[in-house]
Amino acid sequence: RNLESGGWRSCFNAKSCICCKSGEDEDSLETAVLSPTHGAAITREMLPFVTTPQPQTAKSSGGCRMVCCGCCCLALVGLAVVGVWVYRCISATMAQDSIVLPLVQKLPPGGGTFSIQNMSSIPEQTWATASANLSDVWTTDTGYKFGYAGPEDAARLLYEVSKVPGVIETIPEKLRGVYWMRGNPIPEVLATLQYAKWYAEEQTLLMPNSPWTWTWWGSDSSDYPYGLDMVSKVVYRFSSGRSIAESYTEASAIDTTVSFAFSECPSGADCVEGSTNLTYAKLMSHANGDLSKHGMVYYDGYTMEQLAAEDVEPTGDRDGALWFRRAEMMCGLFGTGSGYNLTKIL
Numbered sequence: 191r192n193l194e195s196g197g198w199r200s201c202f203n204a205k206s207c208i209c210c211k212s213g214e215d216e217d218s219l220e221t222a223v224l225s226p227t228h229g230a231a232i233t234r235e236m237l238p239f240v241t242t243p244q245p246q247t248a249k250s251s252g253g254c255r256m257v258c259c260g261c262c263c264l265a266l267v268g269l270a271v272v273g274v275w276v277y278r279c280i281s282a283t284m285a286q287d288s289i290v291l292p293l294v295q296k297l298p299p300g301g302g303t304f305s306i307q308n309m310s311s312i313p314e315q316t317w318a319t320a321s322a323n324l325s326d327v328w329t330t331d332t333g334y335k336f337g338y339a340g341p342e343d344a345a346r347l348l349y350e351v352s353k354v355p356g357v358i359e360t361i362p363e364k365l366r367g368v369y370w371m372r373g374n375p376i377p378e379v380l381a382t383l384q385y386a387k388w389y390a391e392e393q394t395l396l397m398p399n400s401p402w403t404w405t406w407w408g409s410d411s412s413d414y415p416y417g418l419d420m421v422s423k424v425v426y427r428f429s430s431g432r433s434i435a436e437s438y439t440e441a442s443a444i445d446t447t448v449s450f451a452f453s454e455c456p457s458g459a460d461c462v463e464g465s466t467n468l469t470y471a472k473l474m475s476h477a478n479g480d481l482s483k484h485g486m487v488y489y490d491g492y493t494m495e496q497l498a499a500e501d502v503e504p505t506g507d508r509d510g511a512l513w514f515r516r517a518e519m520m521c522g523l524f525g526t527g528s529g530y531n532l533t534k535i536l
Contacts, residue, residue, distance in 0.1 A: 286484065288449075288474065288476070288481060288482050288483060288484055289449060289451040289472045289473075289474045289484075290392075290394055290396075290449045290451055290474070290476075290481050291482065292392055293389055293392045293394050293481065294481045294482050296392070302480065302481050302482050303478070303479045303480055303481065304387070304396050304398065304447045304476075304479045304481055305398050305399070305445045305447060305478075305479040306398040306399065306400045306445075308387065308398070308479075309357065309385075309387065309398060309400075310356055310357060310387075311354050311355070311356045311357055313351075313354050316351055316354070317351065317401055317402060320347060320350070320351045320402065321335075321337065323339065323343060323347055324336075324337025324338060324339055325337060325338050325339070326338045330436050330439055332439055332440070332441075334436075334439040336432070336435055336436070338408050339405070344379075344380055344405055345368045345370075345380055345535055345536045346536065347402070348368050348380055348381075348382050348402060348403065348405065348536075349367065349368045349382065349536050351402040352382045352384050352385040352402050352403050353384060354385055357384075357385060357386075357387075358384055358385075360387075360388050361383070361384050361386065361388050361395075362388065362468055362510075363510070364468060364509045364510025365383050365384065365395065365468070365510060366383075366384045367382065367384065367510075367534045367535075367536055368380055368381070368382045368534070368535055368536040369381050369382065369383075369513075369532040369533060369534050369535070370532070370533045370534075370535050371515070371530055371531075371532060372416075372417045372530060372531045372532075372533050373417050373418060373419070373422065373530035373531055374422075374515075374530045375418070375421065375422035375425045375530070376425065376429070376434065377406050377407035377425075377426055377429055377430065377431035377434060378404065378405070378406050378407070378431070378434070379405045379406065379407055379415055379431075380404070380405040380535075381403065381404050381405075381532075382403050382404075383395065383397060383403075383450075385397070385400055385402070385403050386398070392451075393451070393452040393453065393468070394449060394450065394451050394452070395449070395450040395452075395471075396447055396448075396449055396450075396481075397447065397448045397449075397450070398445075398447050398479070399438065399443065399444055399445060399446045399447065404438075406431035406432065406434055406435040407426065407431035408431055408432070414426050442477065443477075445477075445478050445479045446475055446476065446477055446478070446479070446485065447475070447476045447479045447481070448473060448474070448475050448476070449473065449474050449475075449476060449481065450471040450472075450473055450494065451471060451472045451473075451474075452468050452470065452471045453466075453470060453471070453472070454466050454470065455469050455470040455495070455496075456470065459493070459495045460495040460496075460497055460514045460516075461495040461496045461497070462496075465496075467509075468496075468510075469495070469496040470493065470494070470495055470496070471493060471494045472492065472493055473492045473493060473494065474492065492516065492517060493515075493516040494513050494514075494515055494516075494532070495513060495514045495516060496509075496510065496512070496513050496514075497512040497513060497514055497531070498512070499511035499512040507534075510534065511533070511534045512531065512532070512533055512534070513531065513532040514529055514530075514531060514532075515529050515530050515531065515532050516528070516529040517529045517530070
């Protein structure tokens with residue numbers, strides 16, 4: 191449901207790539223445990239010039255060396271300052287407590303780790319069957335398989351395959367469905383949160399790294415999804431959705447879990463201040479599924495904030511249809527309001 195153009199299909203004009211699982215048989219299309227979660231030519235005109243050779247003297251040579259030395263020193267000082275600032279920023283970010291510590295403290299001993307293996311149902315046969323709908327399947331060096339789906343099929347596949355009986359019923363209705371990451375500067379396009387574990391008392395959602403919950407931009411670097419600004423287009427030019435997708439299967443990422451801790455909407459957020467009906471959540475990633483720690487080195491402002499979806503009809507579908515996905519990096523270096531919109535299209 192594209193709130194601006196009236197139809198989500200117009201949002202995409204190329205393929206999305208979806209993950210699928212490794213198998214010993216190269217022709218197998220079993221799905222893999224995977225995340226739950228483009229150039230300009232520069233010309234230069236050389237202007238003609240005439241010079242008159244001047245004799246070099248000790249004074250002029252020394253002045254030149256002094257200027258060069260001064261420039262180098264200033265550059266080194268600048269780099270040192272930036273390095274210290276980056277170190278302090280990362281240290282402050284990593285020193286933050288896990289946002290799900292209240293949940294961890296209530297879990298039984300040894301229960302502070304969460305991955306796809308902790309899901310009540312793992313629909314491997316459904317994943318394998320759905321993989322037949324993908325094209326141009328390839329296998330990573332680590333044995334995981336990915337494939338492509340066109341804009342007509344990508345959202346539908348994500349929704350149907352991640353709608354797992356016994357799991358979908360436990361997810362709050364406003365969090366179900368497929369979202370378009372409109373304006374995301376990283377080549378990621380669609381996501382769904384409905385294959386996850388919901389803890390009602392703690393108002394916390396745990397989303398394991400799993401297949402059929404995320405898609406990446408599958409077109410070439412000269413093409414972009416609708417809604418990108420110029421900076422994002424530059425990122426698309428020099429990054430690859432395929433390589434980012436594959437990174438989700440690396441040993442350091444394969445068991446990552448993302449937590450969503452919902453609470454009252456605070457002042458300054460884009461949701462209705464003081465609202466408590468799942469309108470505001472802090473997000474945090476947990477390497478190796480360790481809920482007591484977090485693995486976000488560069489992000490210190492990572493939230494979901496519900497926006498008014500006044501153009502959505504019927505009105506009963508407005509709740510949870512539009513979110514601001516705040517993503518502030520490096521202590522707000524790129525702005526304190528940076529992020530993109532999550533628009534529910536299915």
